[in-house]
Amino acid sequence: MANARPNIVFIMADDHAAKAISTYGYKINHTPNLDRLANEGMKFNHCYVTNSICTPSRAAILTGTYNHVNGVVTLESKINKHLPNVAKHLRTAGYQTAMVGKWHLGEGSAHEPSGFDYWSVVPGQGDYHDPRFIEMGKEIVEPGYATDIITDKSIQFVKNRDKARPFFLMCHHKAPHRSWECHPKHKGLFKHEIKVPDTFDDDYKNRAKAAGLAKNKVDADLTYFDLGLVQPDGGSELGELMNDWGGSNIDRKVPNVANEDIHKVRLVCKDTAEVFTFKNNQELRHFKYQRYMQRYLRTIQSIDDNVGRLLDCLDEEDLKNTMVIYTSDQGFFLGDHGWFDKRFMYEESFQMPFLVRYPSLIKPGSVCNDIICNVDFAATWMDIASIPIPSYMQGKSFKALLSGNTPENWDQIAYHRYWMHRDNLHNIYAHYGVRNQRFKLIYWYAEDCGIEGTNAGGQDKEWELFDCDKDPLELFNLYNDPSYASVVAELRRLLDKKMIEIGDIPEHQVQL
Numbered sequence: 001m002a003n004a005r006p007n008i009v010f011i012m013a014d015d016h017a018a019k020a021i022s023t024y025g026y027k028i029n030h031t032p033n034l035d036r037l038a039n040e041g042m043k044f045n046h047c048y049v050t051n052s053i054c055t056p057s058r059a060a061i062l063t064g065t066y067n068h069v070n071g072v073v074t075l076e077s078k079i080n081k082h083l084p085n086v087a088k089h090l091r092t093a094g095y096q097t098a099m100v101g102k103w104h105l106g107e108g109s110a111h112e113p114s115g116f117d118y119w120s121v122v123p124g125q126g127d128y129h130d131p132r133f134i135e136m137g138k139e140i141v142e143p144g145y146a147t148d149i150i151t152d153k154s155i156q157f158v159k160n161r162d163k164a165r166p167f168f169l170m171c172h173h174k175a176p177h178r179s180w181e182c183h184p185k186h187k188g189l190f191k192h193e194i195k196v197p198d199t200f201d202d203d204y205k206n207r208a209k210a211a212g213l214a215k216n217k218v219d220a221d222l223t224y225f226d227l228g229l230v231q232p233d234g235g236s237e238l239g240e241l242m243n244d245w246g247g248s249n250i251d252r253k254v255p256n257v258a259n260e261d262i263h264k265v266r267l268v269c270k271d272t273a274e275v276f277t278f279k280n281n282q283e284l285r286h287f288k289y290q291r292y293m294q295r296y297l298r299t300i301q302s303i304d305d306n307v308g309r310l311l312d313c314l315d316e317e318d319l320k321n322t323m324v325i326y327t328s329d330q331g332f333f334l335g336d337h338g339w340f341d342k343r344f345m346y347e348e349s350f351q352m353p354f355l356v357r358y359p360s361l362i363k364p365g366s367v368c369n370d371i372i373c374n375v376d377f378a379a380t381w382m383d384i385a386s387i388p389i390p391s392y393m394q395g396k397s398f399k400a401l402l403s404g405n406t407p408e409n410w411d412q413i414a415y416h417r418y419w420m421h422r423d424n425l426h427n428i429y430a431h432y433g434v435r436n437q438r439f440k441l442i443y444w445y446a447e448d449c450g451i452e453g454t455n456a457g458g459q460d461k462e463w464e465l466f467d468c469d470k471d472p473l474e475l476f477n478l479y480n481d482p483s484y485a486s487v488v489a490e491l492r493r494l495l496d497k498k499m500i501e502i503g504d505i506p507e508h509q510v511q512l
Helices: 032-040 054-063 086-092 146-159 209-213 236-241 259-264 281-316 374-384 482-502
Strands: 007-013 042-048 096-102 118-122 132-135 138-141 167-172 322-328 351-357 366-368 414-418 431-435 439-444 462-467
Touching: 007 281, 007 374, 032 281, 032 322, 032 351, 042 414, 054 086, 054 374, 086 096, 086 167, 086 374, 096 146, 118 146, 146 167, 146 281, 259 281, 281 322, 322 374, 414 482, 431 482, 439 482, 462 482
Parallel strands: 007 167, 007 322, 042 366, 096 118, 096 167
Antiparallel strands: 042 351, 118 132, 132 138, 322 351, 414 431, 431 439, 439 462
């Protein structure tokens, strides 16, 4: 009976934007192995993250609860290993469980992976080259490239598994997280011009003030380290060339100077010693974007290669009764609105790629346009494994969607809350909101959320409403447009209803 239950392989990258997977149709790179999952299974177009930052997203996936419930609300939060989670339920029900790769939910015995028969994780963000691992409590160093090593360990688990039991494998890649260090064999890729997004020169008009105040701009906030450039010697005497340096080499930003000072900018490639000079500021901005995208996409090439290796392993082991999922812990800006990074509830950051192959339920080449969230993953896995979903889980199983059947009562609502108010590096304001199939409502608030490390004040509270059908690039805030008054009222109602349902504390009702 146990062998009739499917194996579950969950592959998750870090900061992988949907548009950097070729099956999503943006044509900036080619990912044949990821496309294979979509061709042999289902692609979701509306999978959303409940908090667009690494650590909280991982906690929501593991526990099936929102961050105010599991207590993991910022990057500094750590998970309590005694909390129930999906791996514990699956293991108790007879599954062999493994966690390999990026954990990022705290270190030490109080926060280490729990519920797993085998675990081998990178400390913190992890290193791209010759990474350290904590394996079953013991620190080791593995020579090689992180994406390859994480896949090697995952394949080893599959091949050495207890064949009498089904298995649950979480394969979590570090890539393509900043600082985008690729495998040496991919350094020659993507030397062609990469299309610049239509919104790259966004002026942030007609939006909340938070959009313009963010410090995640490609032209102003990327560092020498990010772009693989040699840093100039010196300190504050370099003047504008220091460009908001934080005192650490990893934080020193590449200058963004006026045209009359462009002759001061001389950038040197760390690998090849090639020298780059610029005629004007526009050339410099274009160079930063192209350099950023080249480095980002090269790391994804190794992700695609290694997804192919893991799929080949499943074929060799004849593991047809296996659900294979590929996703990312959130979306990512690839120059959209002039940004890199995530955190925002704007679509490029909010949307997660989600590809799933499971032959017993999914027809090849299926596409789902229903809304799902990362908090729903755990409940779905338990449903697939024929295990009762525990009452504490707030996510809902979307098993029915996999066979193309949308339940009449399916809640086409995604809720997001970002708690890290005005962190020093990115200056993204705390906000929350909801999205349905057409509209998105966001509330920006300035209160200190009671979270250590947050910074209160400095911004008026603001609402945003976007018509995602008519304005998919989210350029026009319609909240105060009289013709959308009824939509505002309905989205406010949906927001209040959702916050009551999940037990989150609203800030906006204080103003009523």
